[in-house]
Amino acid sequence: MTALVLGPHLRHVSAHTATIWVETDGPCEVRVVNAEHGLDAAARTFTAHGHHYGLVEIDGLDAGARIPYAVVLDEETVWPEPGDGFPPSQIRTLDPEGELRISFGSCRRSPGTPEEFGHDALAAFAHRLRAGGADVAWPDILLMVGDQVYADELSDDMREFIRSRRGPDEPPVDEAADFEDYTHLYKLAWLRDPAVRWLLSTVPTFTIFDDHDIRDDWNTSYAWREEMWSQPWWKARITGGIGSYWVYQHLGNMSPRDRASDPLYKAVLDASGDAGPILDEFAEQADKEPASTRWSYAHDWGGTRLIVVDSRCSRLLTADRRGMLDDEEFRWLDEQCQGGMDHLLIASSLPYLLPRAIHHAEAWNEAVAGGAWGRRGAALGEKIRQAADLEHWAAFERSFREVAGDVVAVGQGDRGPAPASISFLSGDIHYSYLARVVAPEARSEITQIVCSPLRNPLIGKFRWANKIVCSRAAAAPFRVLSMLAKVPAPPLRWRMTDGPWFDNAIATVTLSGRECDVRWETPRDATTLGEMGRASITP
Template sequence: MTALALGPHLRHVSAHTATIWVETDRPCEVRVVAAEYGVDASAPTFTVHGHHYAVVEVDGLDPGARVPYQVLLDGETVWPEPGSAYPASQIRTLDPDGTLRISFGSCRRSPGTPEKFGHDALAAFAHRLKDGGDGVTWPDVLLMVGDQVYADELSDEMKEFIRGRRAADEPPVDEAADFEDYTHLYKLAWRDDPAVRWLLSTVPTFTIFDDHDIRDDWNTSYAWRRQMWAQPWWRARITGGIGSYWVYQHLGNMSPEERASDQVLAKVRAASEAHGDAGAVLDEFAERADKQPDTMRWSYAHDWGGTRLVVVDSRCSRLLTSDRRGMLDDEEFRWLDEQCQGGMDHLLIASSLPYLLPRTIHHAESWNEAVAGGAWGRRAAAAGEKIRQAADLEHWAAFERSFREVAEDVIAVGKGERGAAPASISFLSGDIHYSCLSRVTAPDTASAISQIICSPLRNPLNGTIQRANRFASMRGVSGAFRALAKLAKVPAPPLRWRMTDGPWFDNAIATVELTGRQCTVRWETPRTETALTELGRAAIAR
């Protein structure tokens, strides 16, 4: 009997459509059925490197629908599983006229023990939805903003899998090496915990990658890229990482219309049908996407009622050459510029990397970029590059020109120069392993502009690094670092901001709630495996 290898995952939804993603253990026909609601949609699997996947499109649904569904493989029901302790998985469409709730977080280590990583915020969130009954408030969307898997910091279970494939001392040692390794990483992250597996089957989920999905400090600099491509094992690693991200994460971020016109998906399906496996096609695409980032856009945007969500790829699309450096390539930035418009109630810009860091860290990173770029001479530039890679100085602040360009866009939207100003403009981010809220205080804009950070879902900082970040978040510390940046001829930032809530260093998940022109955020942390308690809450726009 054909079986599910992973999934089902409820991915992109709209008011009338839904996407179900699955991985199966052999080629088959995948059906999604809800007979009582007239739902019966199907798709054949396609094959990549011996693994089999399907994306099933469901349409004709009502806004705000809650549709219990089954998954059949070659006519046999495989989901829900017999005797499951979890409620029936539901297709949950959006209601454009209702309140929109987006729960988000990043940086999740799984599997792992509570002693090492603490309780899992995502699993505790799933248990609350499972056990809360009719009184629990569900999110409309789950947004995971990076480090869904850790390809360079492996669990014991993943190391055991690798030992069954190659020698322990074969590079890259204790890291994922290729597409096959990545397939197991995703299974460990999303299948082995039944609560998380159920959650992903019943809450619409969107994602974007960060460095650990590929490797720590991914695309930090041009020098970093040259160092990695000099390694004989890097091609298999980067093509496996990007190719698996395309299959396991990116496909579900797209709308049905975008998938229907996607040339990569068309080529993969054609190669799978003609030759039985599309691995070579996907590898070629993945290598090109890495070497020529302007050939692929991983960023995406969706309008839901009065809210626009723009999810920005701040990793793979970087512009890194011997003479240019940007957080986004030119084509990607033009796209982002087009998305930053008014005429809506709320503009959300999700980036795995925070746009607004604590100001001390911001000035340190902008200083380092200038020094590494030669502001203090060649010898200092070499030292600056070493510091950049050692200290992870590669956020938006370390791409000063890109930071200023985004600021220009946001200020224009906030002042009503691109249509009626939204009530709020919020950056949603993770990465830094603590949660906080920062608010822009200057220049004056009609929109409330803020940075909301929620991290980690499950991977807390150690005590020493926590203390360093607490110090960097204190008022009065940033002046010395701004003076240092000024000595490197870094201009003053075009925005002023301050942290108003946090930092919290607990494992956490945040929920942004948008009703009309109102926007609020709440952070919660798991105190047990199955229960969440509130860390903090704030009104972004009233």
């Protein structure tokens, strides 16, 4: 009998389509069924590095449908599991005429104990949905904006798995090494907690990676890339990380139309045997030639456009050029930033609008590392950049300006009717806040909404240091420092109006007509959430 290894996950949905992702322990046919609703969709698995995966695409659904489903592998029902105590998993399509609720967060350590990482906001969120019944407002979308797994900060369970495969001193020490290690990371993150497993089976989920999905400071700079590729173990690590991301995360972000036109997906489906070598070749090229693939994506849901931007793998980092995105990716982003919608959401794992002190510090550091204070200053600047993780949008000054130009053009109505709101959704920095753009003036409310972490809070001196830099008074000295490196003033002015909050959290953005609001919640215990903050984005 073929068994379910991981999943099922409800991934991309629209008003009339849905995708179910699974990992199985052998090649098989995967069916998603509900006889009462006439649902019976099937797909064969494909194989990569000895693991087996299936995506079942379902079409012809009603908008706003709620259809319980079962998963059948080679005529054996494997989901739902009997006696698991959770409500039936449902296929949940979108209703373009209704309000849209997007819950999001980032940076989740799992497994772990409350003493290590606090209570899990994602698990508590699942328990609230499980117990709340009709009185609880369900999200239409769950968006996870980075660090879904930690390949370089391992749990004891992951260390034990690695010890079963190689010696403790074999590099990379205490880190994931290859595709096989990554498969176990994903299993630990998404299988161990029954509540999270159920949540992913019944709420449509979209993702984008951040550095810890691959390695801390991933693609910080050209020097960082040169150093990593000089390591003999890096090729297996980067190909395993990117290849597994494509399988476990990216495939489900794509619409059925996008998958149908994706040459890699066709190649792995058509492979006569194990498609691992095909996946490895793709992953190596994706790392070495960022313009060869696109991890960013955009979906229109009713009056809302969600643009999810890859701000890690698509970076342009050469000896003489530096950009948050490669040229082709920027052209794509520019095309997606248009008016005519009620709301424009731009998700990036890294906050676009940081606390202003950090913004100025990163802009200063980029200039110094680029030679503004001479060769010795550049060497010191690179060391500081890598030691202090100074590699957000502010550390790519030209890229920051280009995105500002796009957003202001949309917000002022230069690209069609201005949306009511333009909001950046981000994580990464392990605290949550709302920042509002105050200049230049625009017809749209332009904001940065940050929710981080789901489960990995800052502690001790790191928390106090970030509380200090979030204060208004902290910005001026760092702006002076950046001026000494001849960094021009930012093209936007913004201020933090809510937060910062440093607890584990999940946020929900609600969009209804031309109205937009956001609510942050934090786990009070393993199964309960309490409100941490709330704000209206639109007047």
